[in-house]
Amino acid sequence: MTPKERYLACLHGEKADYVARIPILMQFAAEYIGSNYGAFASDYRVLAEANIRCAEDFGFDQLSAISDPYRETAGFGGQTTFVENGVPRCRGPLEDDEEIDVSKLSLPDPMEAKRMRDRIEGIRLMRKCVGEHYSIMGWLEGPGAEAADIRGVGNFFMDLIEDEDASGELMDLTLENALNFGQAQIDAGADTIGIGEAIASQVSAKAYREQILPRTRQLVEAIRDAGAYVKMHICGNIEHLLDDLASLPLHAIDLDHMVSLELAREKLGTKIAIGTNLYPASEVQRSDPETIAAEVRKRYRRLGNPCLINAGCEIPAGTPHENLRALCRPLPWEDL
Amino acid sequence: MSDKSKLPVLSVTGFLGSGKTTFLRNLAESHPDWHMLFLVNEFADFSVDGTTLKATGTPTHSVVGGSLFCECKAGDFLRIMREEVLPRHQSRPLDAVVIETSGTADPDAIGKLMSQHGLDAHFELRSIISIVAPRRFLKLLENLPVTGAQIGASDLVVINKTDTAEATVIDVVESAIRIRNPDTGIIRAEYCQIEFLLPQQRATLPKGRLSTCEANAFGRFNPEHPDVSTHTVDGDAERIVQLSPGIWISEPDIAEILQAKAAIGAGVQVLLELAGMTPANLEKVYVAGGFGYHLNPDHAMRIGLLPTVPPERMDIIGNASLGGSSLALQADFSNTIQQLQSNCRVVELNQIASFSDHYTDALLLEEIE
Numbered sequence: 001m002t003p004k005e006r007y008l009a010c011l012h013g014e015k016a017d018y019v020a021r022i023p024i025l026m027q028f029a030a031e032y033i034g035s036n037y038g039a040f041a042s043d044y045r046v047l048a049e050a051n052i053r054c055a056e057d058f059g060f061d062q063l064s065a066i067s068d069p070y071r072e073t074a075g076f077g078g079q080t081t082f083v084e085n086g087v088p089r090c091r092g093p094l095e096d097d098e099e100i101d102v103s104k105l106s107l108p109d110p111m112e113a114k115r116m117r118d119r120i121e122g123i124r125l126m127r128k129c130v131g132e133h134y135s136i137m138g139w140l141e142g143p144g145a146e147a148a149d150i151r152g153v154g155n156f157f158m159d160l161i162e163d164e165d166a167s168g169e170l171m172d173l174t175l176e177n178a179l180n181f182g183q184a185q186i187d188a189g190a191d192t193i194g195i196g197e198a199i200a201s202q203v204s205a206k207a208y209r210e211q212i213l214p215r216t217r218q219l220v221e222a223i224r225d226a227g228a229y230v231k232m233h234i235c236g237n238i239e240h241l242l243d244d245l246a247s248l249p250l251h252a253i254d255l256d257h258m259v260s261l262e263l264a265r266e267k268l269g270t271k272i273a274i275g276t277n278l279y280p281a282s283e284v285q286r287s288d289p290e291t292i293a294a295e296v297r298k299r300y301r302r303l304g305n306p307c308l309i310n311a312g313c314e315i316p317a318g319t320p321h322e323n324l325r326a327l328c329r330p331l332p333w334e335d336l
Numbered sequence: 337m338s339d340k341s342k343l344p345v346l347s348v349t350g351f352l353g354s355g356k357t358t359f360l361r362n363l364a365e366s367h368p369d370w371h372m373l374f375l376v377n378e379f380a381d382f383s384v385d386g387t388t389l390k391a392t393g394t395p396t397h398s399v400v401g402g403s404l405f406c407e408c409k410a411g412d413f414l415r416i417m418r419e420e421v422l423p424r425h426q427s428r429p430l431d432a433v434v435i436e437t438s439g440t441a442d443p444d445a446i447g448k449l450m451s452q453h454g455l456d457a458h459f460e461l462r463s464i465i466s467i468v469a470p471r472r473f474l475k476l477l478e479n480l481p482v483t484g485a486q487i488g489a490s491d492l493v494v495i496n497k498t499d500t501a502e503a504t505v506i507d508v509v510e511s512a513i514r515i516r517n518p519d520t521g522i523i524r525a526e527y528c529q530i531e532f533l534l535p536q537q538r539a540t541l542p543k544g545r546l547s548t549c550e551a552n553a554f555g556r557f558n559p560e561h562p563d564v565s566t567h568t569v570d571g572d573a574e575r576i577v578q579l580s581p582g583i584w585i586s587e588p589d590i591a592e593i594l595q596a597k598a599a600i601g602a603g604v605q606v607l608l609e610l611a612g613m614t615p616a617n618l619e620k621v622y623v624a625g626g627f628g629y630h631l632n633p634d635h636a637m638r639i640g641l642l643p644t645v646p647p648e649r650m651d652i653i654g655n656a657s658l659g660g661s662s663l664a665l666q667a668d669f670s671n672t673i674q675q676l677q678s679n680c681r682v683v684e685l686n687q688i689a690s691f692s693d694h695y696t697d698a699l700l701l702e703e704i705e
Contacts (some may be wrong), residue, residue: 027411086412154352154439158472161479202440204479236442240481281452317411 003061004191007135009333011229011251011273013306016333021060021309022137022275023327024233024254026067027085027317029054037317038082041067042115044122052129058321059328062135062192063126065185069196071115072141072177073149075108080115085317095152100159100166102173105150110184120188127189135192137231138185142197143219144212146174153199160207168211175215182223192229192251195219201236201256209244220248235313242267257283257312261302273306278327280311285319289326297331304336342460343425344432344535347446349486350467351439351476355496359467359528360436364394370534371428373397373421375435377413395424414453422458432534433459440482443489462535466490467528470501470509477512487513492521499526504658511654514629518652553700555590594699597641602694603685604643610683615643624656637703644703 001009001017009016025032029050030040039046051063070090074080077093094100110116119139126136141149147170148156159167182193197216200208223230231252232245239259246268253272255264257279264274276299278284283295300307309331315324350356360374374396397416421433435446447461466486476483487493493513498506510522523530551557557564557575567576567584576584608614621643623631633650636642642650653659663669685691 085415152352157440157476157480158352161472161475202480202482204481207479279452281449286452286454 002133003055004132004135007061007308008229010306010308013270013273015335018330019300019307019309019333020062021328022062022064022135023058023060023310023324024064024066024314025051025054026314028315028319028324031317032057032321036084037086038084038088041088042082042118044118044125047119047122048125048129051126052134055134058324059330062137063130064137064139064194065119065123065126065190066137066139066194066196067119069141069145069149069198071119072108072113072146072174072181074115075110075113075177076105076150078150090149092150092152094150094170095155100151100163100170102166102169105173107173107177107180110181116181116184120184123185123188123190136190137192137194138182138188138190138228139194139196140178140181140185141174142195142200142212142232143171143175143178143215144203144208145197145199146178147171148199150174156199157203160203160211164211171211171215175219178219179222182219182228183226186223186226186228190228192231193223194231194233196233198233198235200234200241201238205240205244208241213244213248217248220250224249239263246272252306252308254310255312259312261299265303270304270306273308274303275308275310275312276300276303277310277312280313280316280319284311284323284327285316287323289322289329292323292326293329293331296327296329300331300334301336305333307336342456343421343430343458344462345446345450345459346432346434346463346465346535347437347441347443347461348434348465348467349437349439349441349443349490351469351472351480351483353472354439354467354469355494355528356436356467359465359494359496359530360394360434362528362530363434363532366532368393371431373424373430373433375413375416375421375433377435377437377441397421414449414455417450417455417459425458431536432462440480441486442482443486463492464490466493468493468495468509468513469497470495470506471497473509474512484516487516487520490517490520492523493517494528494530495522495524496528497526498524507655507658508662511659514652514654518629551590551701553702555594555701556587593639594701597639598695598698600642601640601698602691605694605698606685606688606691607683608643609690610688615645618643618645618649621645621650622656623650623652624654626655628652629654639701640698640703 003020006016006018007020007022010020026040027037030037030046033046033050033053035046035050040050047065047067054060055063068088070078070080070088073090073092078090081089083089093105108116110120123136123138147167151159151170156167159170185193195216197212200212203212220230229251230249231254232248232250233254234241234256236256237258238245238255242264245253250272252275253268254275255261255277257277259277261274261277268274276296278292278295278299284292296309300309309327311327348356348359364372372394374394376396397420424430437446443464450456450459450461495506495509495513506524513520513522557577559575563577564575565578566573567586568574574586574588576586578584623633623642629652631652633642633647633652637644664673
């Protein structure tokens with residue numbers, strides 16, 4: 001099987017030779033090819049090379065265009081500063097305002113906004129280099145996460161609580177942008193779109209259900225309609241959101257390390273592929289190869305199919321190479 | 337048990353606008369002799385709080401562009417702790433690292449991150465302080481789960497900006513905090529003006545140590561115990577247990593506690609007697625009021641202040657009169673109120689013959705049987 005065939009089989013819970021491996025790499029990948037995080041986030045050639053070389057050397061099945069949460073924020077007018085060894089800095093364009101005024105924002109054109117276009121170019125380059133051998137995952141911020149990036153996280157939480165109309169108007173705009181950005185990435189060659197919605201873990205189930213979920217549903221359905229697969233990624237504990245997430249037509253979901261796999265499988269059912277959620281620091285970076293491989297196997301058996309191998313979040317920079325190899329060590333697919 | 341060889345880390349948490357930066361600024365300005373380092377966690381690329389705090393003269397580092405609630409964005413924090421804070425501490429020992437977290441920070445994240453990345457060999461999270469602005473607090477508590485988690489993890493909650501909210505609102509906020517964390521300290525403040533001590537400067541109450549002083553049922557300390565010493569007041573020698581320099585508890589202090597608790601304990605005994613019950617028959621013990629808030633139920637039972645019941649039968653309900661009034665305004669409880677009223681009976685303790693006997697008995701340090 002090619003890596004892409006393996007990934008698609010596992011995504012659908014169908015027989016594969018091995019369980020597909022899709023770890024999230026950013027700073028690690030940049031440094032692996034002798035570059036740095038700043039270049040990885042700002043130059044699509046670094047992004048593409050780092051992904052391809054890591055996939056080949058460590059043996060995983062999907063390339064990714066994930067780099068940081070601020071590409072769309074920059075498209076909306078946020079000022080970005082790249083730093084060598086850290087997440088880019090970006091101040092949201094409405095962060096200093098007392099209230100949301102959506103009229104101050106213009107909907108970016110994904111092919112014109114520099115940082116959004118850079119991701120699209122990265123996907124195009126990766127597809128050109130690997131053909132259909134690997135799956136390629138595009139990336140975008142969910143409507144809530146992007147609204148929080150534009151408005152400032154603290155401000156946006158208060159908007160959600162105190163001014164639903166304004167926060168809804170802002171999320172309508174970020175949703176429209178996500179629809180455009182997702183389509184552009186699919187057109188460039190992404191077969192899967194990852195949605196980052198980190199902020200969701202921080203709000204109550206009620207606020208998520210009433211304000212963020214309906215817009216996320218529109219986004220997920222549109223990506224599916226465009227012919228791509230959808231993976232949801234939410235940092236933090238989302239056990240309180242699992243019932244609502246189960247109602248979305250997702251293909252896959254990443255769970256952070258603190259989420260119970262059993263609870264997630266019970267709530268999400270067997271239509272959604274769930275990632276093995278090893279704790280990136282203690283269970284990957286600071287563990288040892290045999291323990292990592294054993295833990296992956298154990299979690300696969302706890303989860304059953306459909307399952308994808310990864311850590312709960314990004315593989316930290318400085319992770320020993322043999323530990324990442326152990327995470328990606330071929331694990332025979334079982335009829336679980 | 338804290339490790340004194342490790343550098344204390346204090347986490348100051350609270351939502352946007354609650355007063356975290358003011359708290360840190362006050363700390364720096366009130367204690368120029370403390371050698372601290374501030375670490376400010378912000379989302380944005382321009383560190384507003386960091387700039388404000390640098391003006392105090394206290395060394396300040398900003399962790400911008402990330403949040404400590406997510407491991408994948410914690411790289412800056414770890415790097416600064418390793419490459420900036422630790423070398424500074426090794427060249428000139430710091431008294432504390434004070435971290436101002438974002439309002440959405442997982443209160444347990446700092447301790448876990450330090451532990452998972454080996455920083456716990458040098459640092460120890462010693463205190464979590466939550467700053468709360470009463471006007472928005474209840475909404476935040478309802479909508480952002482992390483707010484409750486922050487309160488639950490705190491050893492001190494500062495209800496700040498009390499000048500901007502009505503007293504009843506502040507009372508409700510305090511009740512909500514107390515429900516989530518019965519053990520935390522709570523201070524009300526304006527402009528975050530509070531007396532604050534670093535963990536290593538605080539008096540540590542010797543939990544479990546008083547019993548090891550072998551105080552007998554009469555409240556007398558064992559003079560042979562190493563924690564017991566003698567202090568002379570107006571020519572009279574008193575046995576004391578030193579808690580920290582300048583702070584101690586003496587045998588006369590214990591005697592006063594015994595008198596107070598004896599009155600309450602004897603009252604409970606009388607009520608049980610009149611009802612023909614023993615503590616074992618009690619289905620529920622409700623402890624109301626501000627004093628009750630601060631009680632450790634287990635300790636209160638052990639000294640005979642409250643009847644001994646299993647922990648699940650003891651409810652610390654806080655400001656019951658306020659809560660009851662609030663409920664009465666929200667719905668029609670008139671039938672329930674009338675029913676409760678008809679079941680109540682006033683007992684004048686001083687007219688009950690057995691009260692003085694119970695009072696004398698209750699002057700001993702022992703449980704109510």
